[in-house]
Amino acid sequence: MSNFLVIVLIGFGATAVMDLWSIVRKSLLGIPLPNYGMVGRWITHMTHGQFRHNAIAKSRKVTGEHFIGWTAHYIIGAIFAALLITIWGESWLHNPTITPALLVGIATVLAPFLIMQPGMGAGIAASKTQHPASARLQSLITHTIFGLGLYVSGWVVRLFYSI
Template sequence: MNDLLFIVFTGIGATLAMDLWCILRKPLLGLPRPNYGMVGRWIAYMTRGKFRHDSIAASAPVRGEHMIGWVTHYLTGMTFAALLVGIWGTAWIQSPTVGPALAVGIGTVAAPFLLMQPGMGAGIAASRTPKPGSARLQSLITHAVFGLGLYASALVATRALSI
């Protein structure tokens, strides 16, 4: 049971770190925060059998899309934390190190590049956006922050849960 609590705590903590970075990007870099309502819209359309959009923003809004998006965002963070533990094992829980956390964090950039962005109409690795290079770099940085969040949250979870 402690392993499950560790994964949940670590995933939520890492996702919070990512969200804090996205809040800081606005004043530091002038970049808008992600709109998880669009993720919710995309997920909601999947239940209707539609997995790809020319532009998710042009698709009709769906009731509850913001809540769906935010819940999906945090569940995804917990899933990636479980992936980290699944790859590096419970020994990593007892003694977290930054390398595996950063590797998983950066590796998770494959999800938006290969699934979300194409499905939502932005193309593979944001290729259909006005500034694909910038979008890719921001995704990479954000997922690196998520990885650092995995590590920091794991350190806190290990102590808090007396693992």
């Protein structure tokens, strides 16, 4: 199996683990599920030159924004898996270890803090939200779960496919 396909499977698996966490978090803590339609809206507006919004939810709706957002969500997960392999090397695919996966997962919280949240009107690290500390903590936990998902997915892919 090609490394590209392995990396995509690991990234998609880790993203699915993160999504399962969001479902568990909603049932346990009542925290709403992420709305990836807003990500799709943001990305689509970028194609028209608008990279920043005061409040993405108030921006013009876009046809297919949910599909675009969910697709981007999983592609970004694969890109972050590729980052893991770029930094720790192909040897990680043969023997996945938890520390690199968690470090990459935690580091990925910088993407929403510094790019997505400011671009969508929430400010740097959710500073313009009603409860910034809570939003930051939830983002950190979610991205840590993504890192755990990288590790688990690495092992699952390794067990089912000869790498």
